[in-house]
Amino acid sequence: MIEIDDITKIYGETAVVDRVSLVIDPGTICVIVGTSGSGKTTLMRMINKLVDQTSGAIRIDGEDIAGIPAYELRRRIGYAIQGHGLFPHRTVGQNIATVPKLLGWDKAKIADRVEELLTLFQLDPAQYRDRLPNELSGGQQQRVGVARALAAKPNILLMDEPYGALDPVIRAKAQEDLLAVQRQFETTIVLVTHDMEEAIHLGTKIAVMDKGKLLQHDVPQQIIANPSTPFVAELIGSAERPFRLLSLGKVADHIEPGEVAGTPLDAGVSLRDAYAELLWSGRPALPVTRDGKVIGQVTLAQLARLAARPQ
Amino acid sequence: MRIGLLIRLIVLVVLLVFLIHPDTFAGFFALFAKAGQPPIYNQGSLLDITLNHLAIVLTATVASTIIAVGLAILVTRPFGAEFLPLSRSLANVGQTFPPVAVLALAVPVLGFGTAPTLVALFLYGLLPIFENTLTGLTNLPPAVTDAAKGVGMTGWQRLLKVELPLALPVILSGIRLSTVISLATATIGSTVAARTLGEVIIAGLTANNTAFVLQGGLIVGVLAVLIYDALSALERFLMARTGQLGRAAA
Numbered sequence: 001m002i003e004i005d006d007i008t009k010i011y012g013e014t015a016v017v018d019r020v021s022l023v024i025d026p027g028t029i030c031v032i033v034g035t036s037g038s039g040k041t042t043l044m045r046m047i048n049k050l051v052d053q054t055s056g057a058i059r060i061d062g063e064d065i066a067g068i069p070a071y072e073l074r075r076r077i078g079y080a081i082q083g084h085g086l087f088p089h090r091t092v093g094q095n096i097a098t099v100p101k102l103l104g105w106d107k108a109k110i111a112d113r114v115e116e117l118l119t120l121f122q123l124d125p126a127q128y129r130d131r132l133p134n135e136l137s138g139g140q141q142q143r144v145g146v147a148r149a150l151a152a153k154p155n156i157l158l159m160d161e162p163y164g165a166l167d168p169v170i171r172a173k174a175q176e177d178l179l180a181v182q183r184q185f186e187t188t189i190v191l192v193t194h195d196m197e198e199a200i201h202l203g204t205k206i207a208v209m210d211k212g213k214l215l216q217h218d219v220p221q222q223i224i225a226n227p228s229t230p231f232v233a234e235l236i237g238s239a240e241r242p243f244r245l246l247s248l249g250k251v252a253d254h255i256e257p258g259e260v261a262g263t264p265l266d267a268g269v270s271l272r273d274a275y276a277e278l279l280w281s282g283r284p285a286l287p288v289t290r291d292g293k294v295i296g297q298v299t300l301a302q303l304a305r306l307a308a309r310p311q
Numbered sequence: 312m313r314i315g316l317l318i319r320l321i322v323l324v325v326l327l328v329f330l331i332h333p334d335t336f337a338g339f340f341a342l343f344a345k346a347g348q349p350p351i352y353n354q355g356s357l358l359d360i361t362l363n364h365l366a367i368v369l370t371a372t373v374a375s376t377i378i379a380v381g382l383a384i385l386v387t388r389p390f391g392a393e394f395l396p397l398s399r400s401l402a403n404v405g406q407t408f409p410p411v412a413v414l415a416l417a418v419p420v421l422g423f424g425t426a427p428t429l430v431a432l433f434l435y436g437l438l439p440i441f442e443n444t445l446t447g448l449t450n451l452p453p454a455v456t457d458a459a460k461g462v463g464m465t466g467w468q469r470l471l472k473v474e475l476p477l478a479l480p481v482i483l484s485g486i487r488l489s490t491v492i493s494l495a496t497a498t499i500g501s502t503v504a505a506r507t508l509g510e511v512i513i514a515g516l517t518a519n520n521t522a523f524v525l526q527g528g529l530i531v532g533v534l535a536v537l538i539y540d541a542l543s544a545l546e547r548f549l550m551a552r553t554g555q556l557g558r559a560a561a
Contacts, residue, residue, distance in 0.1 A: 071464065074461055074462060075463035076463075079462060081454060081457060081461070082454070083454040085452075085458030087459070087472075088452075088455065088477065089477055089553035089555070099462050099463065102462065102463055133554060158461075
């Protein structure tokens, strides 16, 4: 659990982060979203002491981080950034091994961990372990960056616009990978982004920041349905609201009995994708399948109700 | 590349043959000597003089490197930042001071011989290495230095494992400049009786023997070109080894 308690950071005259309090539950993903200059990155960087706060306190599992030496704290917290920040003179394997080596793990254990992580991120160890980062594609570099951040099995992972430099297709894949890894290890993730779409997709909770202040910290449904200020509403985009709301649900949870004709949808797709498919096919309903078997139908009328503003 | 390498090898072999058996080239240099003058330098072994010349340059450059790199590391640490302007002007003074003036000032203190030459070359060599080390250490990709901090490296670990290895090619190019300058400047050391190739040139000038001047000058020139090339090649190798070739080209 990360407790951010009334934290302020002042540069010169301006409060870049202004009296922010935030509790991030263990095993959840907290996405801090805001425009550039909102203080979101500064807030995140105070968690691993890359920035020292002017006032306030941060506690990790109850322990005030002020009492932990910065380098020791950082070895306990994974850190992945935009543009990956891989060490260009070290191989992929050496990059991933950075923190375990700093912690003094023995060689065999490090080698096993590197192999495990490369496999987890779908990079064949034999093929990629000894390559230099500049011999990898952007998406691969980004995966190695996250693998390095996770190497010493940290409970907390900080990510600063990790997907900013990736094209949309690779970004979507990277996001799915992250969600899978997060579910597997139950890592607490704090992710900074300016992209509300990404925030809604990844966040267990979303923290919206503007001009150093925390405007709202809530689950995506609430952020979409009840934005606390006009700025939050603007970030979400009023025209996008129904679709964003739909994107949070899965077809599996809204299947109605009945059999209809048409190209079947898989139960795992999001309601938004299902809605798009219904509109595109021009039908009022489509069959839903799970593992190839038809298990019911999803209707346009039902989705339209779900997309309406929650009462 | 292949042909370039071949030419360099041939030049090196010709130089070595000349240094070991200078008389082989007597016919060629006789073209530049007046009648009755010896065509080949005869007041000492050219090989010995060359080795001594190289030793002086090497000693001075190693000393410059240690001090300049040390200073640059110091002033790029948080605790040394306030010394940055001071050390910069110090190295600049070393560069603007003409080596001849350093020699003139050093002789009364250190006497004639190798010592004043070493001091002059040492001072003269500081600036290129210092400036390049500063550039190398301060122009690292920000994401990489941020990551080095973020993974929990201490200040020294960042310096030794990330900053210096990545700055090495740039530092080396400073050392290369400094070496080549020293190689040429060392010749004036002979005016205060240091044993360098300047001796051969001076002997030629005083005896009005163009062949001697040519010999001294050619050896220094060829050495400079060969050493410059070798160090450049080493730099390129290091750039590739540290995965920065793309960065340099971009």
